[in-house]
Amino acid sequence: MTKKVWRADRLSRLGSSIFAEVANWKHEAVQAGLAVIDLSIGSPDKPPSERVRQVLADAALRPDAYRYPGTKGTRAYLGKAAEWMNHRFGVKLDPDTELVSLMGSQDGLGHLALALCNPGDVALIPNPGYPVYAAGLAVAGIDPYLMPLRPEHGYLPDFEAIPHEVWQRAKFMLLNYPSNPVSAVADLAFFTKAVETAKQHGVLIVHDLAYSEMAFDGCRPPSILEVPGAIDYAVEFHSMSKSFNLAGGRIGFFAGNRDVVSALGELKANIDYGVFLPVQEAAIAALSDDMAGVHQPVSHIYEKRRDLFIEALAAEGWIVPKPSATMFVWAQLPKMEWGLSEDWTSRRISREMLRMQGVAVIPGDAFGSEGEGFVRIALVEDESKLLEAASRIGKFIRGEQ
Known part of the structure; x- marks a missing residue:
């Protein structure tokens, strides 16, 4: 044979x-x-703060820390993430229905199309864009439509240049600002236009905000969820990897439209058991310190x-x-x-x-x-x-x- x-x-x-x-x-x-x-991989060379590391170490020594943590995330972690979203962006979220924990944002980005799309759907992704955007579509068998990002346009996509037939087939559009790899930023006016475009075509906006705390010259990147009514058409990925030097801890969260959050949570409930409990406690400490103004x-x-x-x-x-x-x-x-x-x-x-x-x-x-x-x-x-x-x-x- x-x-x-x-x-x-x-x-x-x-x-x-x-x-x-x-x-x-x-x-x-x-x-x-x-x-x-x-200078190839974007892996932070600095550790988390000493307090965050101590919280992680103490939690890891507890005998009860080694149970299955649960896919959705602990109520304490999701509650703290919701509190931080309100503190940082003025966005109020229900931790029970509008948030789910992730093993880093790449976990969610790689699985999202599997949770949302059907054969024949299209997803709009940036070109250039982080490789997992295309990889997640490939695994799900979904066709990408590549939105060119060029320096002469500030590395922003031209929504009007996207053909009508593409909008008809599109399930979601992925945006990423501040952007990897092009390091561009977008303001709230751009996100307002993006939400208006999404409403016009019935398309979901997926915003990857992994670099929200890594902007310079006084820039404070906004959340797309700050746009009034955006939660009806938008979801957002957040990561603790870069902002708090927890890259190896593999923790982040997914926030926004409750139907979409539920869909990704349902898929993940069938394929993983969630983030190690001590890592969730370390993330809680990091977010708390940031809100208290003691995080560098x-x-x-x-x-x-x-x-x-x-x-x-x-x-x-x-x-x-x-x-x-x-x-x-x-x-x-x-x-x-x-x-x-x-x-x-x-x-x-x-x-x-x-x-x-x-x-x-x-x-x-x-x-x-x-x-x-x-x-x-x-x-x-x-x-x-x-x-x-x-x-x-x-x-x-x-x-x-």
Whole structure:
């Protein structure tokens, strides 16, 4: 008998994981003797506050902490999340019906289409956009409609350019501001227009607000749920990973329209048992400290790193606009002084930068076709490492060994 193929066809729709691919490049560079500076994955290099870590440690020592936690999340955690949403955005939510816990926002983003869509539906997603947006659709067998995000339009989608027949088939539209990878921000006027468009076409808006606390120059990103009546047409993902340095804890929450929250909660009730109870208690402490004004905002750290790194790159001859938010720099490829042929894509340049100088970044095409010609650089090392990275990048631009 011929051996059967033990691999689902749907995996071919996912494409290769760029993060796994870059990890292989990093391994090769280390094997070649390079001291790699990793500016690829957006994993915070700082820990949570000492109090949050102590709460986590104390909770983990309790004998009763190891029960199944429940998929929805504890009433204490969801209640605190609702309290924080009101404190931060002036948005009032019912923790029993309008919130559900997540193992990080990626958990919800990866499963949402499975909970909401049927064969033949379409979902509108940004291009460039975070890879899980497309991956979640691929797993669910849902067709994406890619909304181009371009610098000349402030990296905002043009709703009027979307064909009528696409709106007719669309189940939801995904927005992400502050944005990964392009680091753009959107104001409440944009979200008001988005909600009006959603009402016109009967489409749900899914807003990924993972970087709400990582904006610079006095910017305070809004929640789409601040728009009057938005809860009838919108839901929002929030993450504790970046705002509170709890990336490894895997915790976030999903908020908004109760029917949509219920649908995702129902799906998750069949596939997982929720977030470890001590991690929920740590998240409660983090949110409480933020509301009490004793949490040190992470935005200050990344704003300082941004300014330092952008200035250092400029000194090396690579002029890059300052991002308004997030931990990322979205940089158009520099002009190489040693001359490159036109077939040098963002992926090839990213690999050669790592091979020649030991600096790891993510090629822009990993986030969609509109990302070609760019790279994403994560500000996840201390200032001395960022200065060293800028120096090495300068050598790469000049073709020095």
